[in-house]
Amino acid sequence: QMKLLIVLAMLAARAASVEDLSGQTFTFPVQNNRAHARLITPKQEFRAPVCRTCRSFTDLGRSHSLFSLSTSGSHNSFLIFWNESDEEMEVHIMDQRSEFRGLDYKPNMWHSVCTTWDSATGLVQLWFNGMPTIRKYVPVTSAIPGTPVIILGQEQDAHGGGFDSKQAFVGMMSDVHMWDYVLSSCEIQSYVDKLNFTPGNVLNWKALEFKITDKVLVEPKSIVCH
Numbered sequence: 001q002m003k004l005l006i007v008l009a010m011l012a013a014r015a016a017s018v019e020d021l022s023g024q025t026f027t028f029p030v031q032n033n034r035a036h037a038r039l040i041t042p043k044q045e046f047r048a049p050v051c052r053t054c055r056s057f058t059d060l061g062r063s064h065s066l067f068s069l070s071t072s073g074s075h076n077s078f079l080i081f082w083n084e085s086d087e088e089m090e091v092h093i094m095d096q097r098s099e100f101r102g103l104d105y106k107p108n109m110w111h112s113v114c115t116t117w118d119s120a121t122g123l124v125q126l127w128f129n130g131m132p133t134i135r136k137y138v139p140v141t142s143a144i145p146g147t148p149v150i151i152l153g154q155e156q157d158a159h160g161g162g163f164d165s166k167q168a169f170v171g172m173m174s175d176v177h178m179w180d181y182v183l184s185s186c187e188i189q190s191y192v193d194k195l196n197f198t199p200g201n202v203l204n205w206k207a208l209e210f211k212i213t214d215k216v217l218v219e220p221k222s223i224v225c226h
């Protein structure tokens with residue numbers, strides 16, 4: 001009976017940490033160098049290309065991180081970062097940066113940001129509110145090696161830490177998915193239009209394992225009444 005209890009307790013602990021967050025957001029209401037959500041994936045050694053999506057909503061008038069994936073060898077293994085002074089969305093792959101300009105990143109509205117990187121060609125592309133940018137080359141064609149630490153809400157300047165409140169995200173974030181292959185443009189469009197699409201096989205918002213530190217809330221997405 002003891003054994004059964006232990007097994008049940010283990011099952012309960014595991015089930016509690018994986019949640020279907022459909023229709024929910026992570027709300028980041030404070031600016032500090034602690035509040036974040038760490039997303040857990042059993043996947044590592046991203047050999048294949050990667051593709052990552054999210055919807056975000058903020059009124060920040062400064063630079064901030066939208067997605068921070070570090071490995072022990074590279075703190076910016078896969079980073080999506082808004083650079084306010086240059087008004088550009090930066091995509092960092094293994095510390096190599098590419099910049100995307102001319103995006104209408106207005107405050108106080110939802111934006112969907114999809115990023116693709118193909119390790120076979122080194123090409124990076126952004127889909128901003130469903131519109132594709134040009135493709136840019138980053139000189140990284142190897143895999144992202146090692147165990148990733150994936151963080152929303154902060155930017156990692158160390159593996160799993162080194163946060164700076166001036167780069168923290170304040171606002172809402174939802175529908176975060178990540179794949180270890182590049183989605184077709186039709187699938188990206190389905191994501192943007194909130195139609196059916198294949199959920200992420202690295203991170204899946206509908207079965208997300210995560211750990212919250214400090215003030216981050218899971219809330220229903222606010223619906224605007226007409």
Ligand SMILES: *[C@@H]1O[C@H](CO)[C@@H](O)[C@H](O)[C@H]1NC(C)=O
Nearest residue numbers: 063064082083084085086167
């Ligand atoms: C924004 O980009 C400029 C030019 O590349 C760079 O010097 C600056 O450090 C960037 N800002 C941040 C906050 O990273």
